[in-house]
Amino acid sequence: MNELTDNQISTYQFTDDGTIPNNPTYPLVIYKDILTSTDNPEQILAHNNWLGSWRGGIFNQHHYHSNTHEVLAVVTGEAFLQLGGASGKQLAVASGDVLILPAGTGHKLVDSSPDFTVVGAYPNGISYDFCTGQPQERPQNVDNIATVTLPAKDPLFGIQGPLFNYWQ
Structure with a gap:
């Protein structure tokens, strides 16, 4: 892994837009240019107890997960993502x-x-x-989001990782 400096960390706090609830407490955190082509992201994530890994793309429809946090490590290529729902940020x-x-x-x-x-x-x-923001899923999913606890470790840096400077 590359050494991580403060100027490589970005955070974005998104509000509930009525369709995508986003997270009222924790911001999205991005570590820019941290992994190298020789890193094994599955192994790094597993070492920090971020499990159930998969390798592929990202769905081209707005969606979210109400019952867990997620890490996405870009291993090849480049993309434009819409984050935070339709009124979020590209x-x-x-x-x-x-x-x-x-x-x-x-x-x-x-x-x-x-x-x-x-x-x-x-x-x-x-x-x-x-979850795709359907009205019928919303009340339960907003409740689910509120019950998701902090992870025990930063997905890359473990217990002392910088994630916990932003998620408290």
Whole structure:
């Protein structure tokens, strides 16, 4: 891994837009250009108890997970993501970037290079739900988001990781 400096960390706090609840407490945290091509993201995440990893793309519809946080490590390519729902923010991500999404944070693929691939994982390997902002799912999902606790470890840096400077 590359050394992480403060200017490589970005945070974004999104509000509930009526469709995507986002997280009222924790911001989205992004570590820019932290992973190298020789890193094994699945191994790093597993070492920090972010389990249930998968490798692939990101859905091209707004969605979120109400029952768990999620980490997305960009392993190849580049993309534009819409984060925080339709009224959120569109951001460019590239190989080496890691996004830590608190439960409820909307995310959607807008456009990507053909080789765009992420590795995703969840604290303790929690089996995630897939929520799209439908009115009938909302009351229960807002309650779910409120009960998701802090992970025990930062997905890359463990117990003393910088995530806990932003998630308290």
